[in-house]
Amino acid sequence: MTGLVFTTAEEADDFLQSVHSMRAERLSEGDVLSLGPAVVSILGVGKIKATLNTERLLRAHDLDRVLHVGTCMALSDAVDVGTLVGASFVLEGDRVHLDAPTYPRMPLECPFETDTTGTVVTQDHDIGDTQDRSYWQRIGDVSDTSGYAVAYVAAQHGVPCHVVKVVTSQAGVDSDSFLEDRSAAHARIASFLQQDVFADDIQA
Numbered sequence: 001m002t003g004l005v006f007t008t009a010e011e012a013d014d015f016l017q018s019v020h021s022m023r024a025e026r027l028s029e030g031d032v033l034s035l036g037p038a039v040v041s042i043l044g045v046g047k048i049k050a051t052l053n054t055e056r057l058l059r060a061h062d063l064d065r066v067l068h069v070g071t072c073m074a075l076s077d078a079v080d081v082g083t084l085v086g087a088s089f090v091l092e093g094d095r096v097h098l099d100a101p102t103y104p105r106m107p108l109e110c111p112f113e114t115d116t117t118g119t120v121v122t123q124d125h126d127i128g129d130t131q132d133r134s135y136w137q138r139i140g141d142v143s144d145t146s147g148y149a150v151a152y153v154a155a156q157h158g159v160p161c162h163v164v165k166v167v168t169s170q171a172g173v174d175s176d177s178f179l180e181d182r183s184a185a186h187a188r189i190a191s192f193l194q195q196d197v198f199a200d201d202i203q204a
Contacts, residue, residue, distance in 0.1 A: 113196055
């Protein structure tokens with residue numbers, strides 16, 4: 001069985017409407033919905049919520065794998081908005097205030113067809129000025145708020161984890177189409193899950 005985890009209910013909405021005729025807003029953070037070959041959970045924003053709710057999910061269910069899907073921000077214009085990114089590495093990225101910061105890095109497999117693969121940097125803090133962005137661009141491709149936490153907890157339980165994200169914005173770039181880009185990303189997530197992950201396993 002797959003543990004399918006989203007950071008927010010909004011990210012899950014299109015998928016749940018298409019396969020379960022419900023809106024994801026009916027799921028609260030930490031709730032679990034059974035969909036046959038998968039259990040779906042909403043983690044909440046940030047590494048603490050992602051850690052706690054992934055831990056609860058794995059304690060309550062005997063899972064073969066965890067699949068974390070959602071949206072992310074590109075760290076440079078080398079990754080276009082709308083790109084489906086499969087994580088080959090996840091990086092913990094909130095140690096910037098240490099004198100000699102080190103960033104734990106975990107390799108991940110991506111068994112799905114995605115537009116590209118890359119390193120996901122998980123951060124609770126905002127990326128600041130141009131110098132800050134340039135620093136992160138050298139060690140990561142996209143940034144999110146939960147991927148590393150999900151992968152770390154799954155690894156502690158010996159459960160394989162895959163992280164797939166859709167880019168909704170680029171660091172330091174203001175966009176007039178952000179809402180449209182985010183909506184398109186949610187639709188891309190739903191299509192990816194239906195066509196590439198579960199196929200005929202989950203019926204509408």
